[in-house]
Amino acid sequence: MAGACVFEEKTVIHELTQGLQMTQQLRLNLHSPEARNLLIQKILSSYENALFVLQSGGQPSEVEITGSEEFAFDRPLSGQHGQNVISKKRKGSATWEDEVRICGGNGLEDNTDDGYSWRKYGQKDILGANFPRSYYEFSYHKEPKQVKKTDNGPTIFESAYKGKHTCNLGAQSASPPPPPSPEYHEPTPVRLSSPNHGEMLSNLKANLSVNTSDLGGYTDTIPSSFSFPSTSSGLKEDHHQFHFPSYYDDELWQVCSPFISPATSESNLFTEWGSSSSLDLLTGPTDVDSDFEFMNSLF
């Protein structure tokens, strides 16, 4: 797709711009150790993201799904209307590799529109679920990955990545936009933490619950009272759907997992919630609150 290039360019610009903004904020927050750490993380993430985009040279299509081969078959290259009907099948266990439960609260900041292009290709009422499940996929790269969104509640939705989630490095993919349905007040997609953070956060169970899926995916639940900075989301057009080769992805995931989430919406959210430093600062619910406030104050 030609759009990929533009998309990349925007992303790089956005990341750099963000880095610049963070730097400026850092200057203003030098007195605060917490702010310092957080901002530094953000800055690094932004620049890393930019570098990755540039380095990847816009070869998103390269990505191949290591996670589930069948996925490739499921989505014939012929496109959406392709007649290759090899598919329509859910081969065996087309497992959703990473699962992310996102809970944004009462529709707090409505920055649900992460700027990514999610295409909804289906909706289904799920047995036992109070809300229908929506199925989304990236508009830009259908083959590589899909996201399944599940709404189990008005304030919760899950993003499950099928195959290898290839959007990383802060570029993390976004959670699908909230369904338009009224009963569905979609909260802003929230970033999740890595498994390690899951442990750290376990102490915060009262407020946060973390479930780790077998495949390394994880599910976090954030209290509806939870709110994240709407912030920087001024730059929404940054599409972070970068697709790196799977091997790349794995490594990155290993190295950056503390900062990366498979389903982040904006890099902003990612850097904020995915940032280990921000989480490292957390020592308890109280601190969480203060930290959130702190972060909010930053933006």
Next chain:
DNA sequence: CCTATTTGACCACC
């Protein structure tokens, strides 16, 4: 006119 969303139906897996 093009693109995205909706929605019913189809199909495979359990």
Next chain:
DNA sequence: GGTGGTCAAATAGG
């Protein structure tokens, strides 16, 4: 047979 995932025609919106 039930259920979940996907397809694709119809529809809406820009």
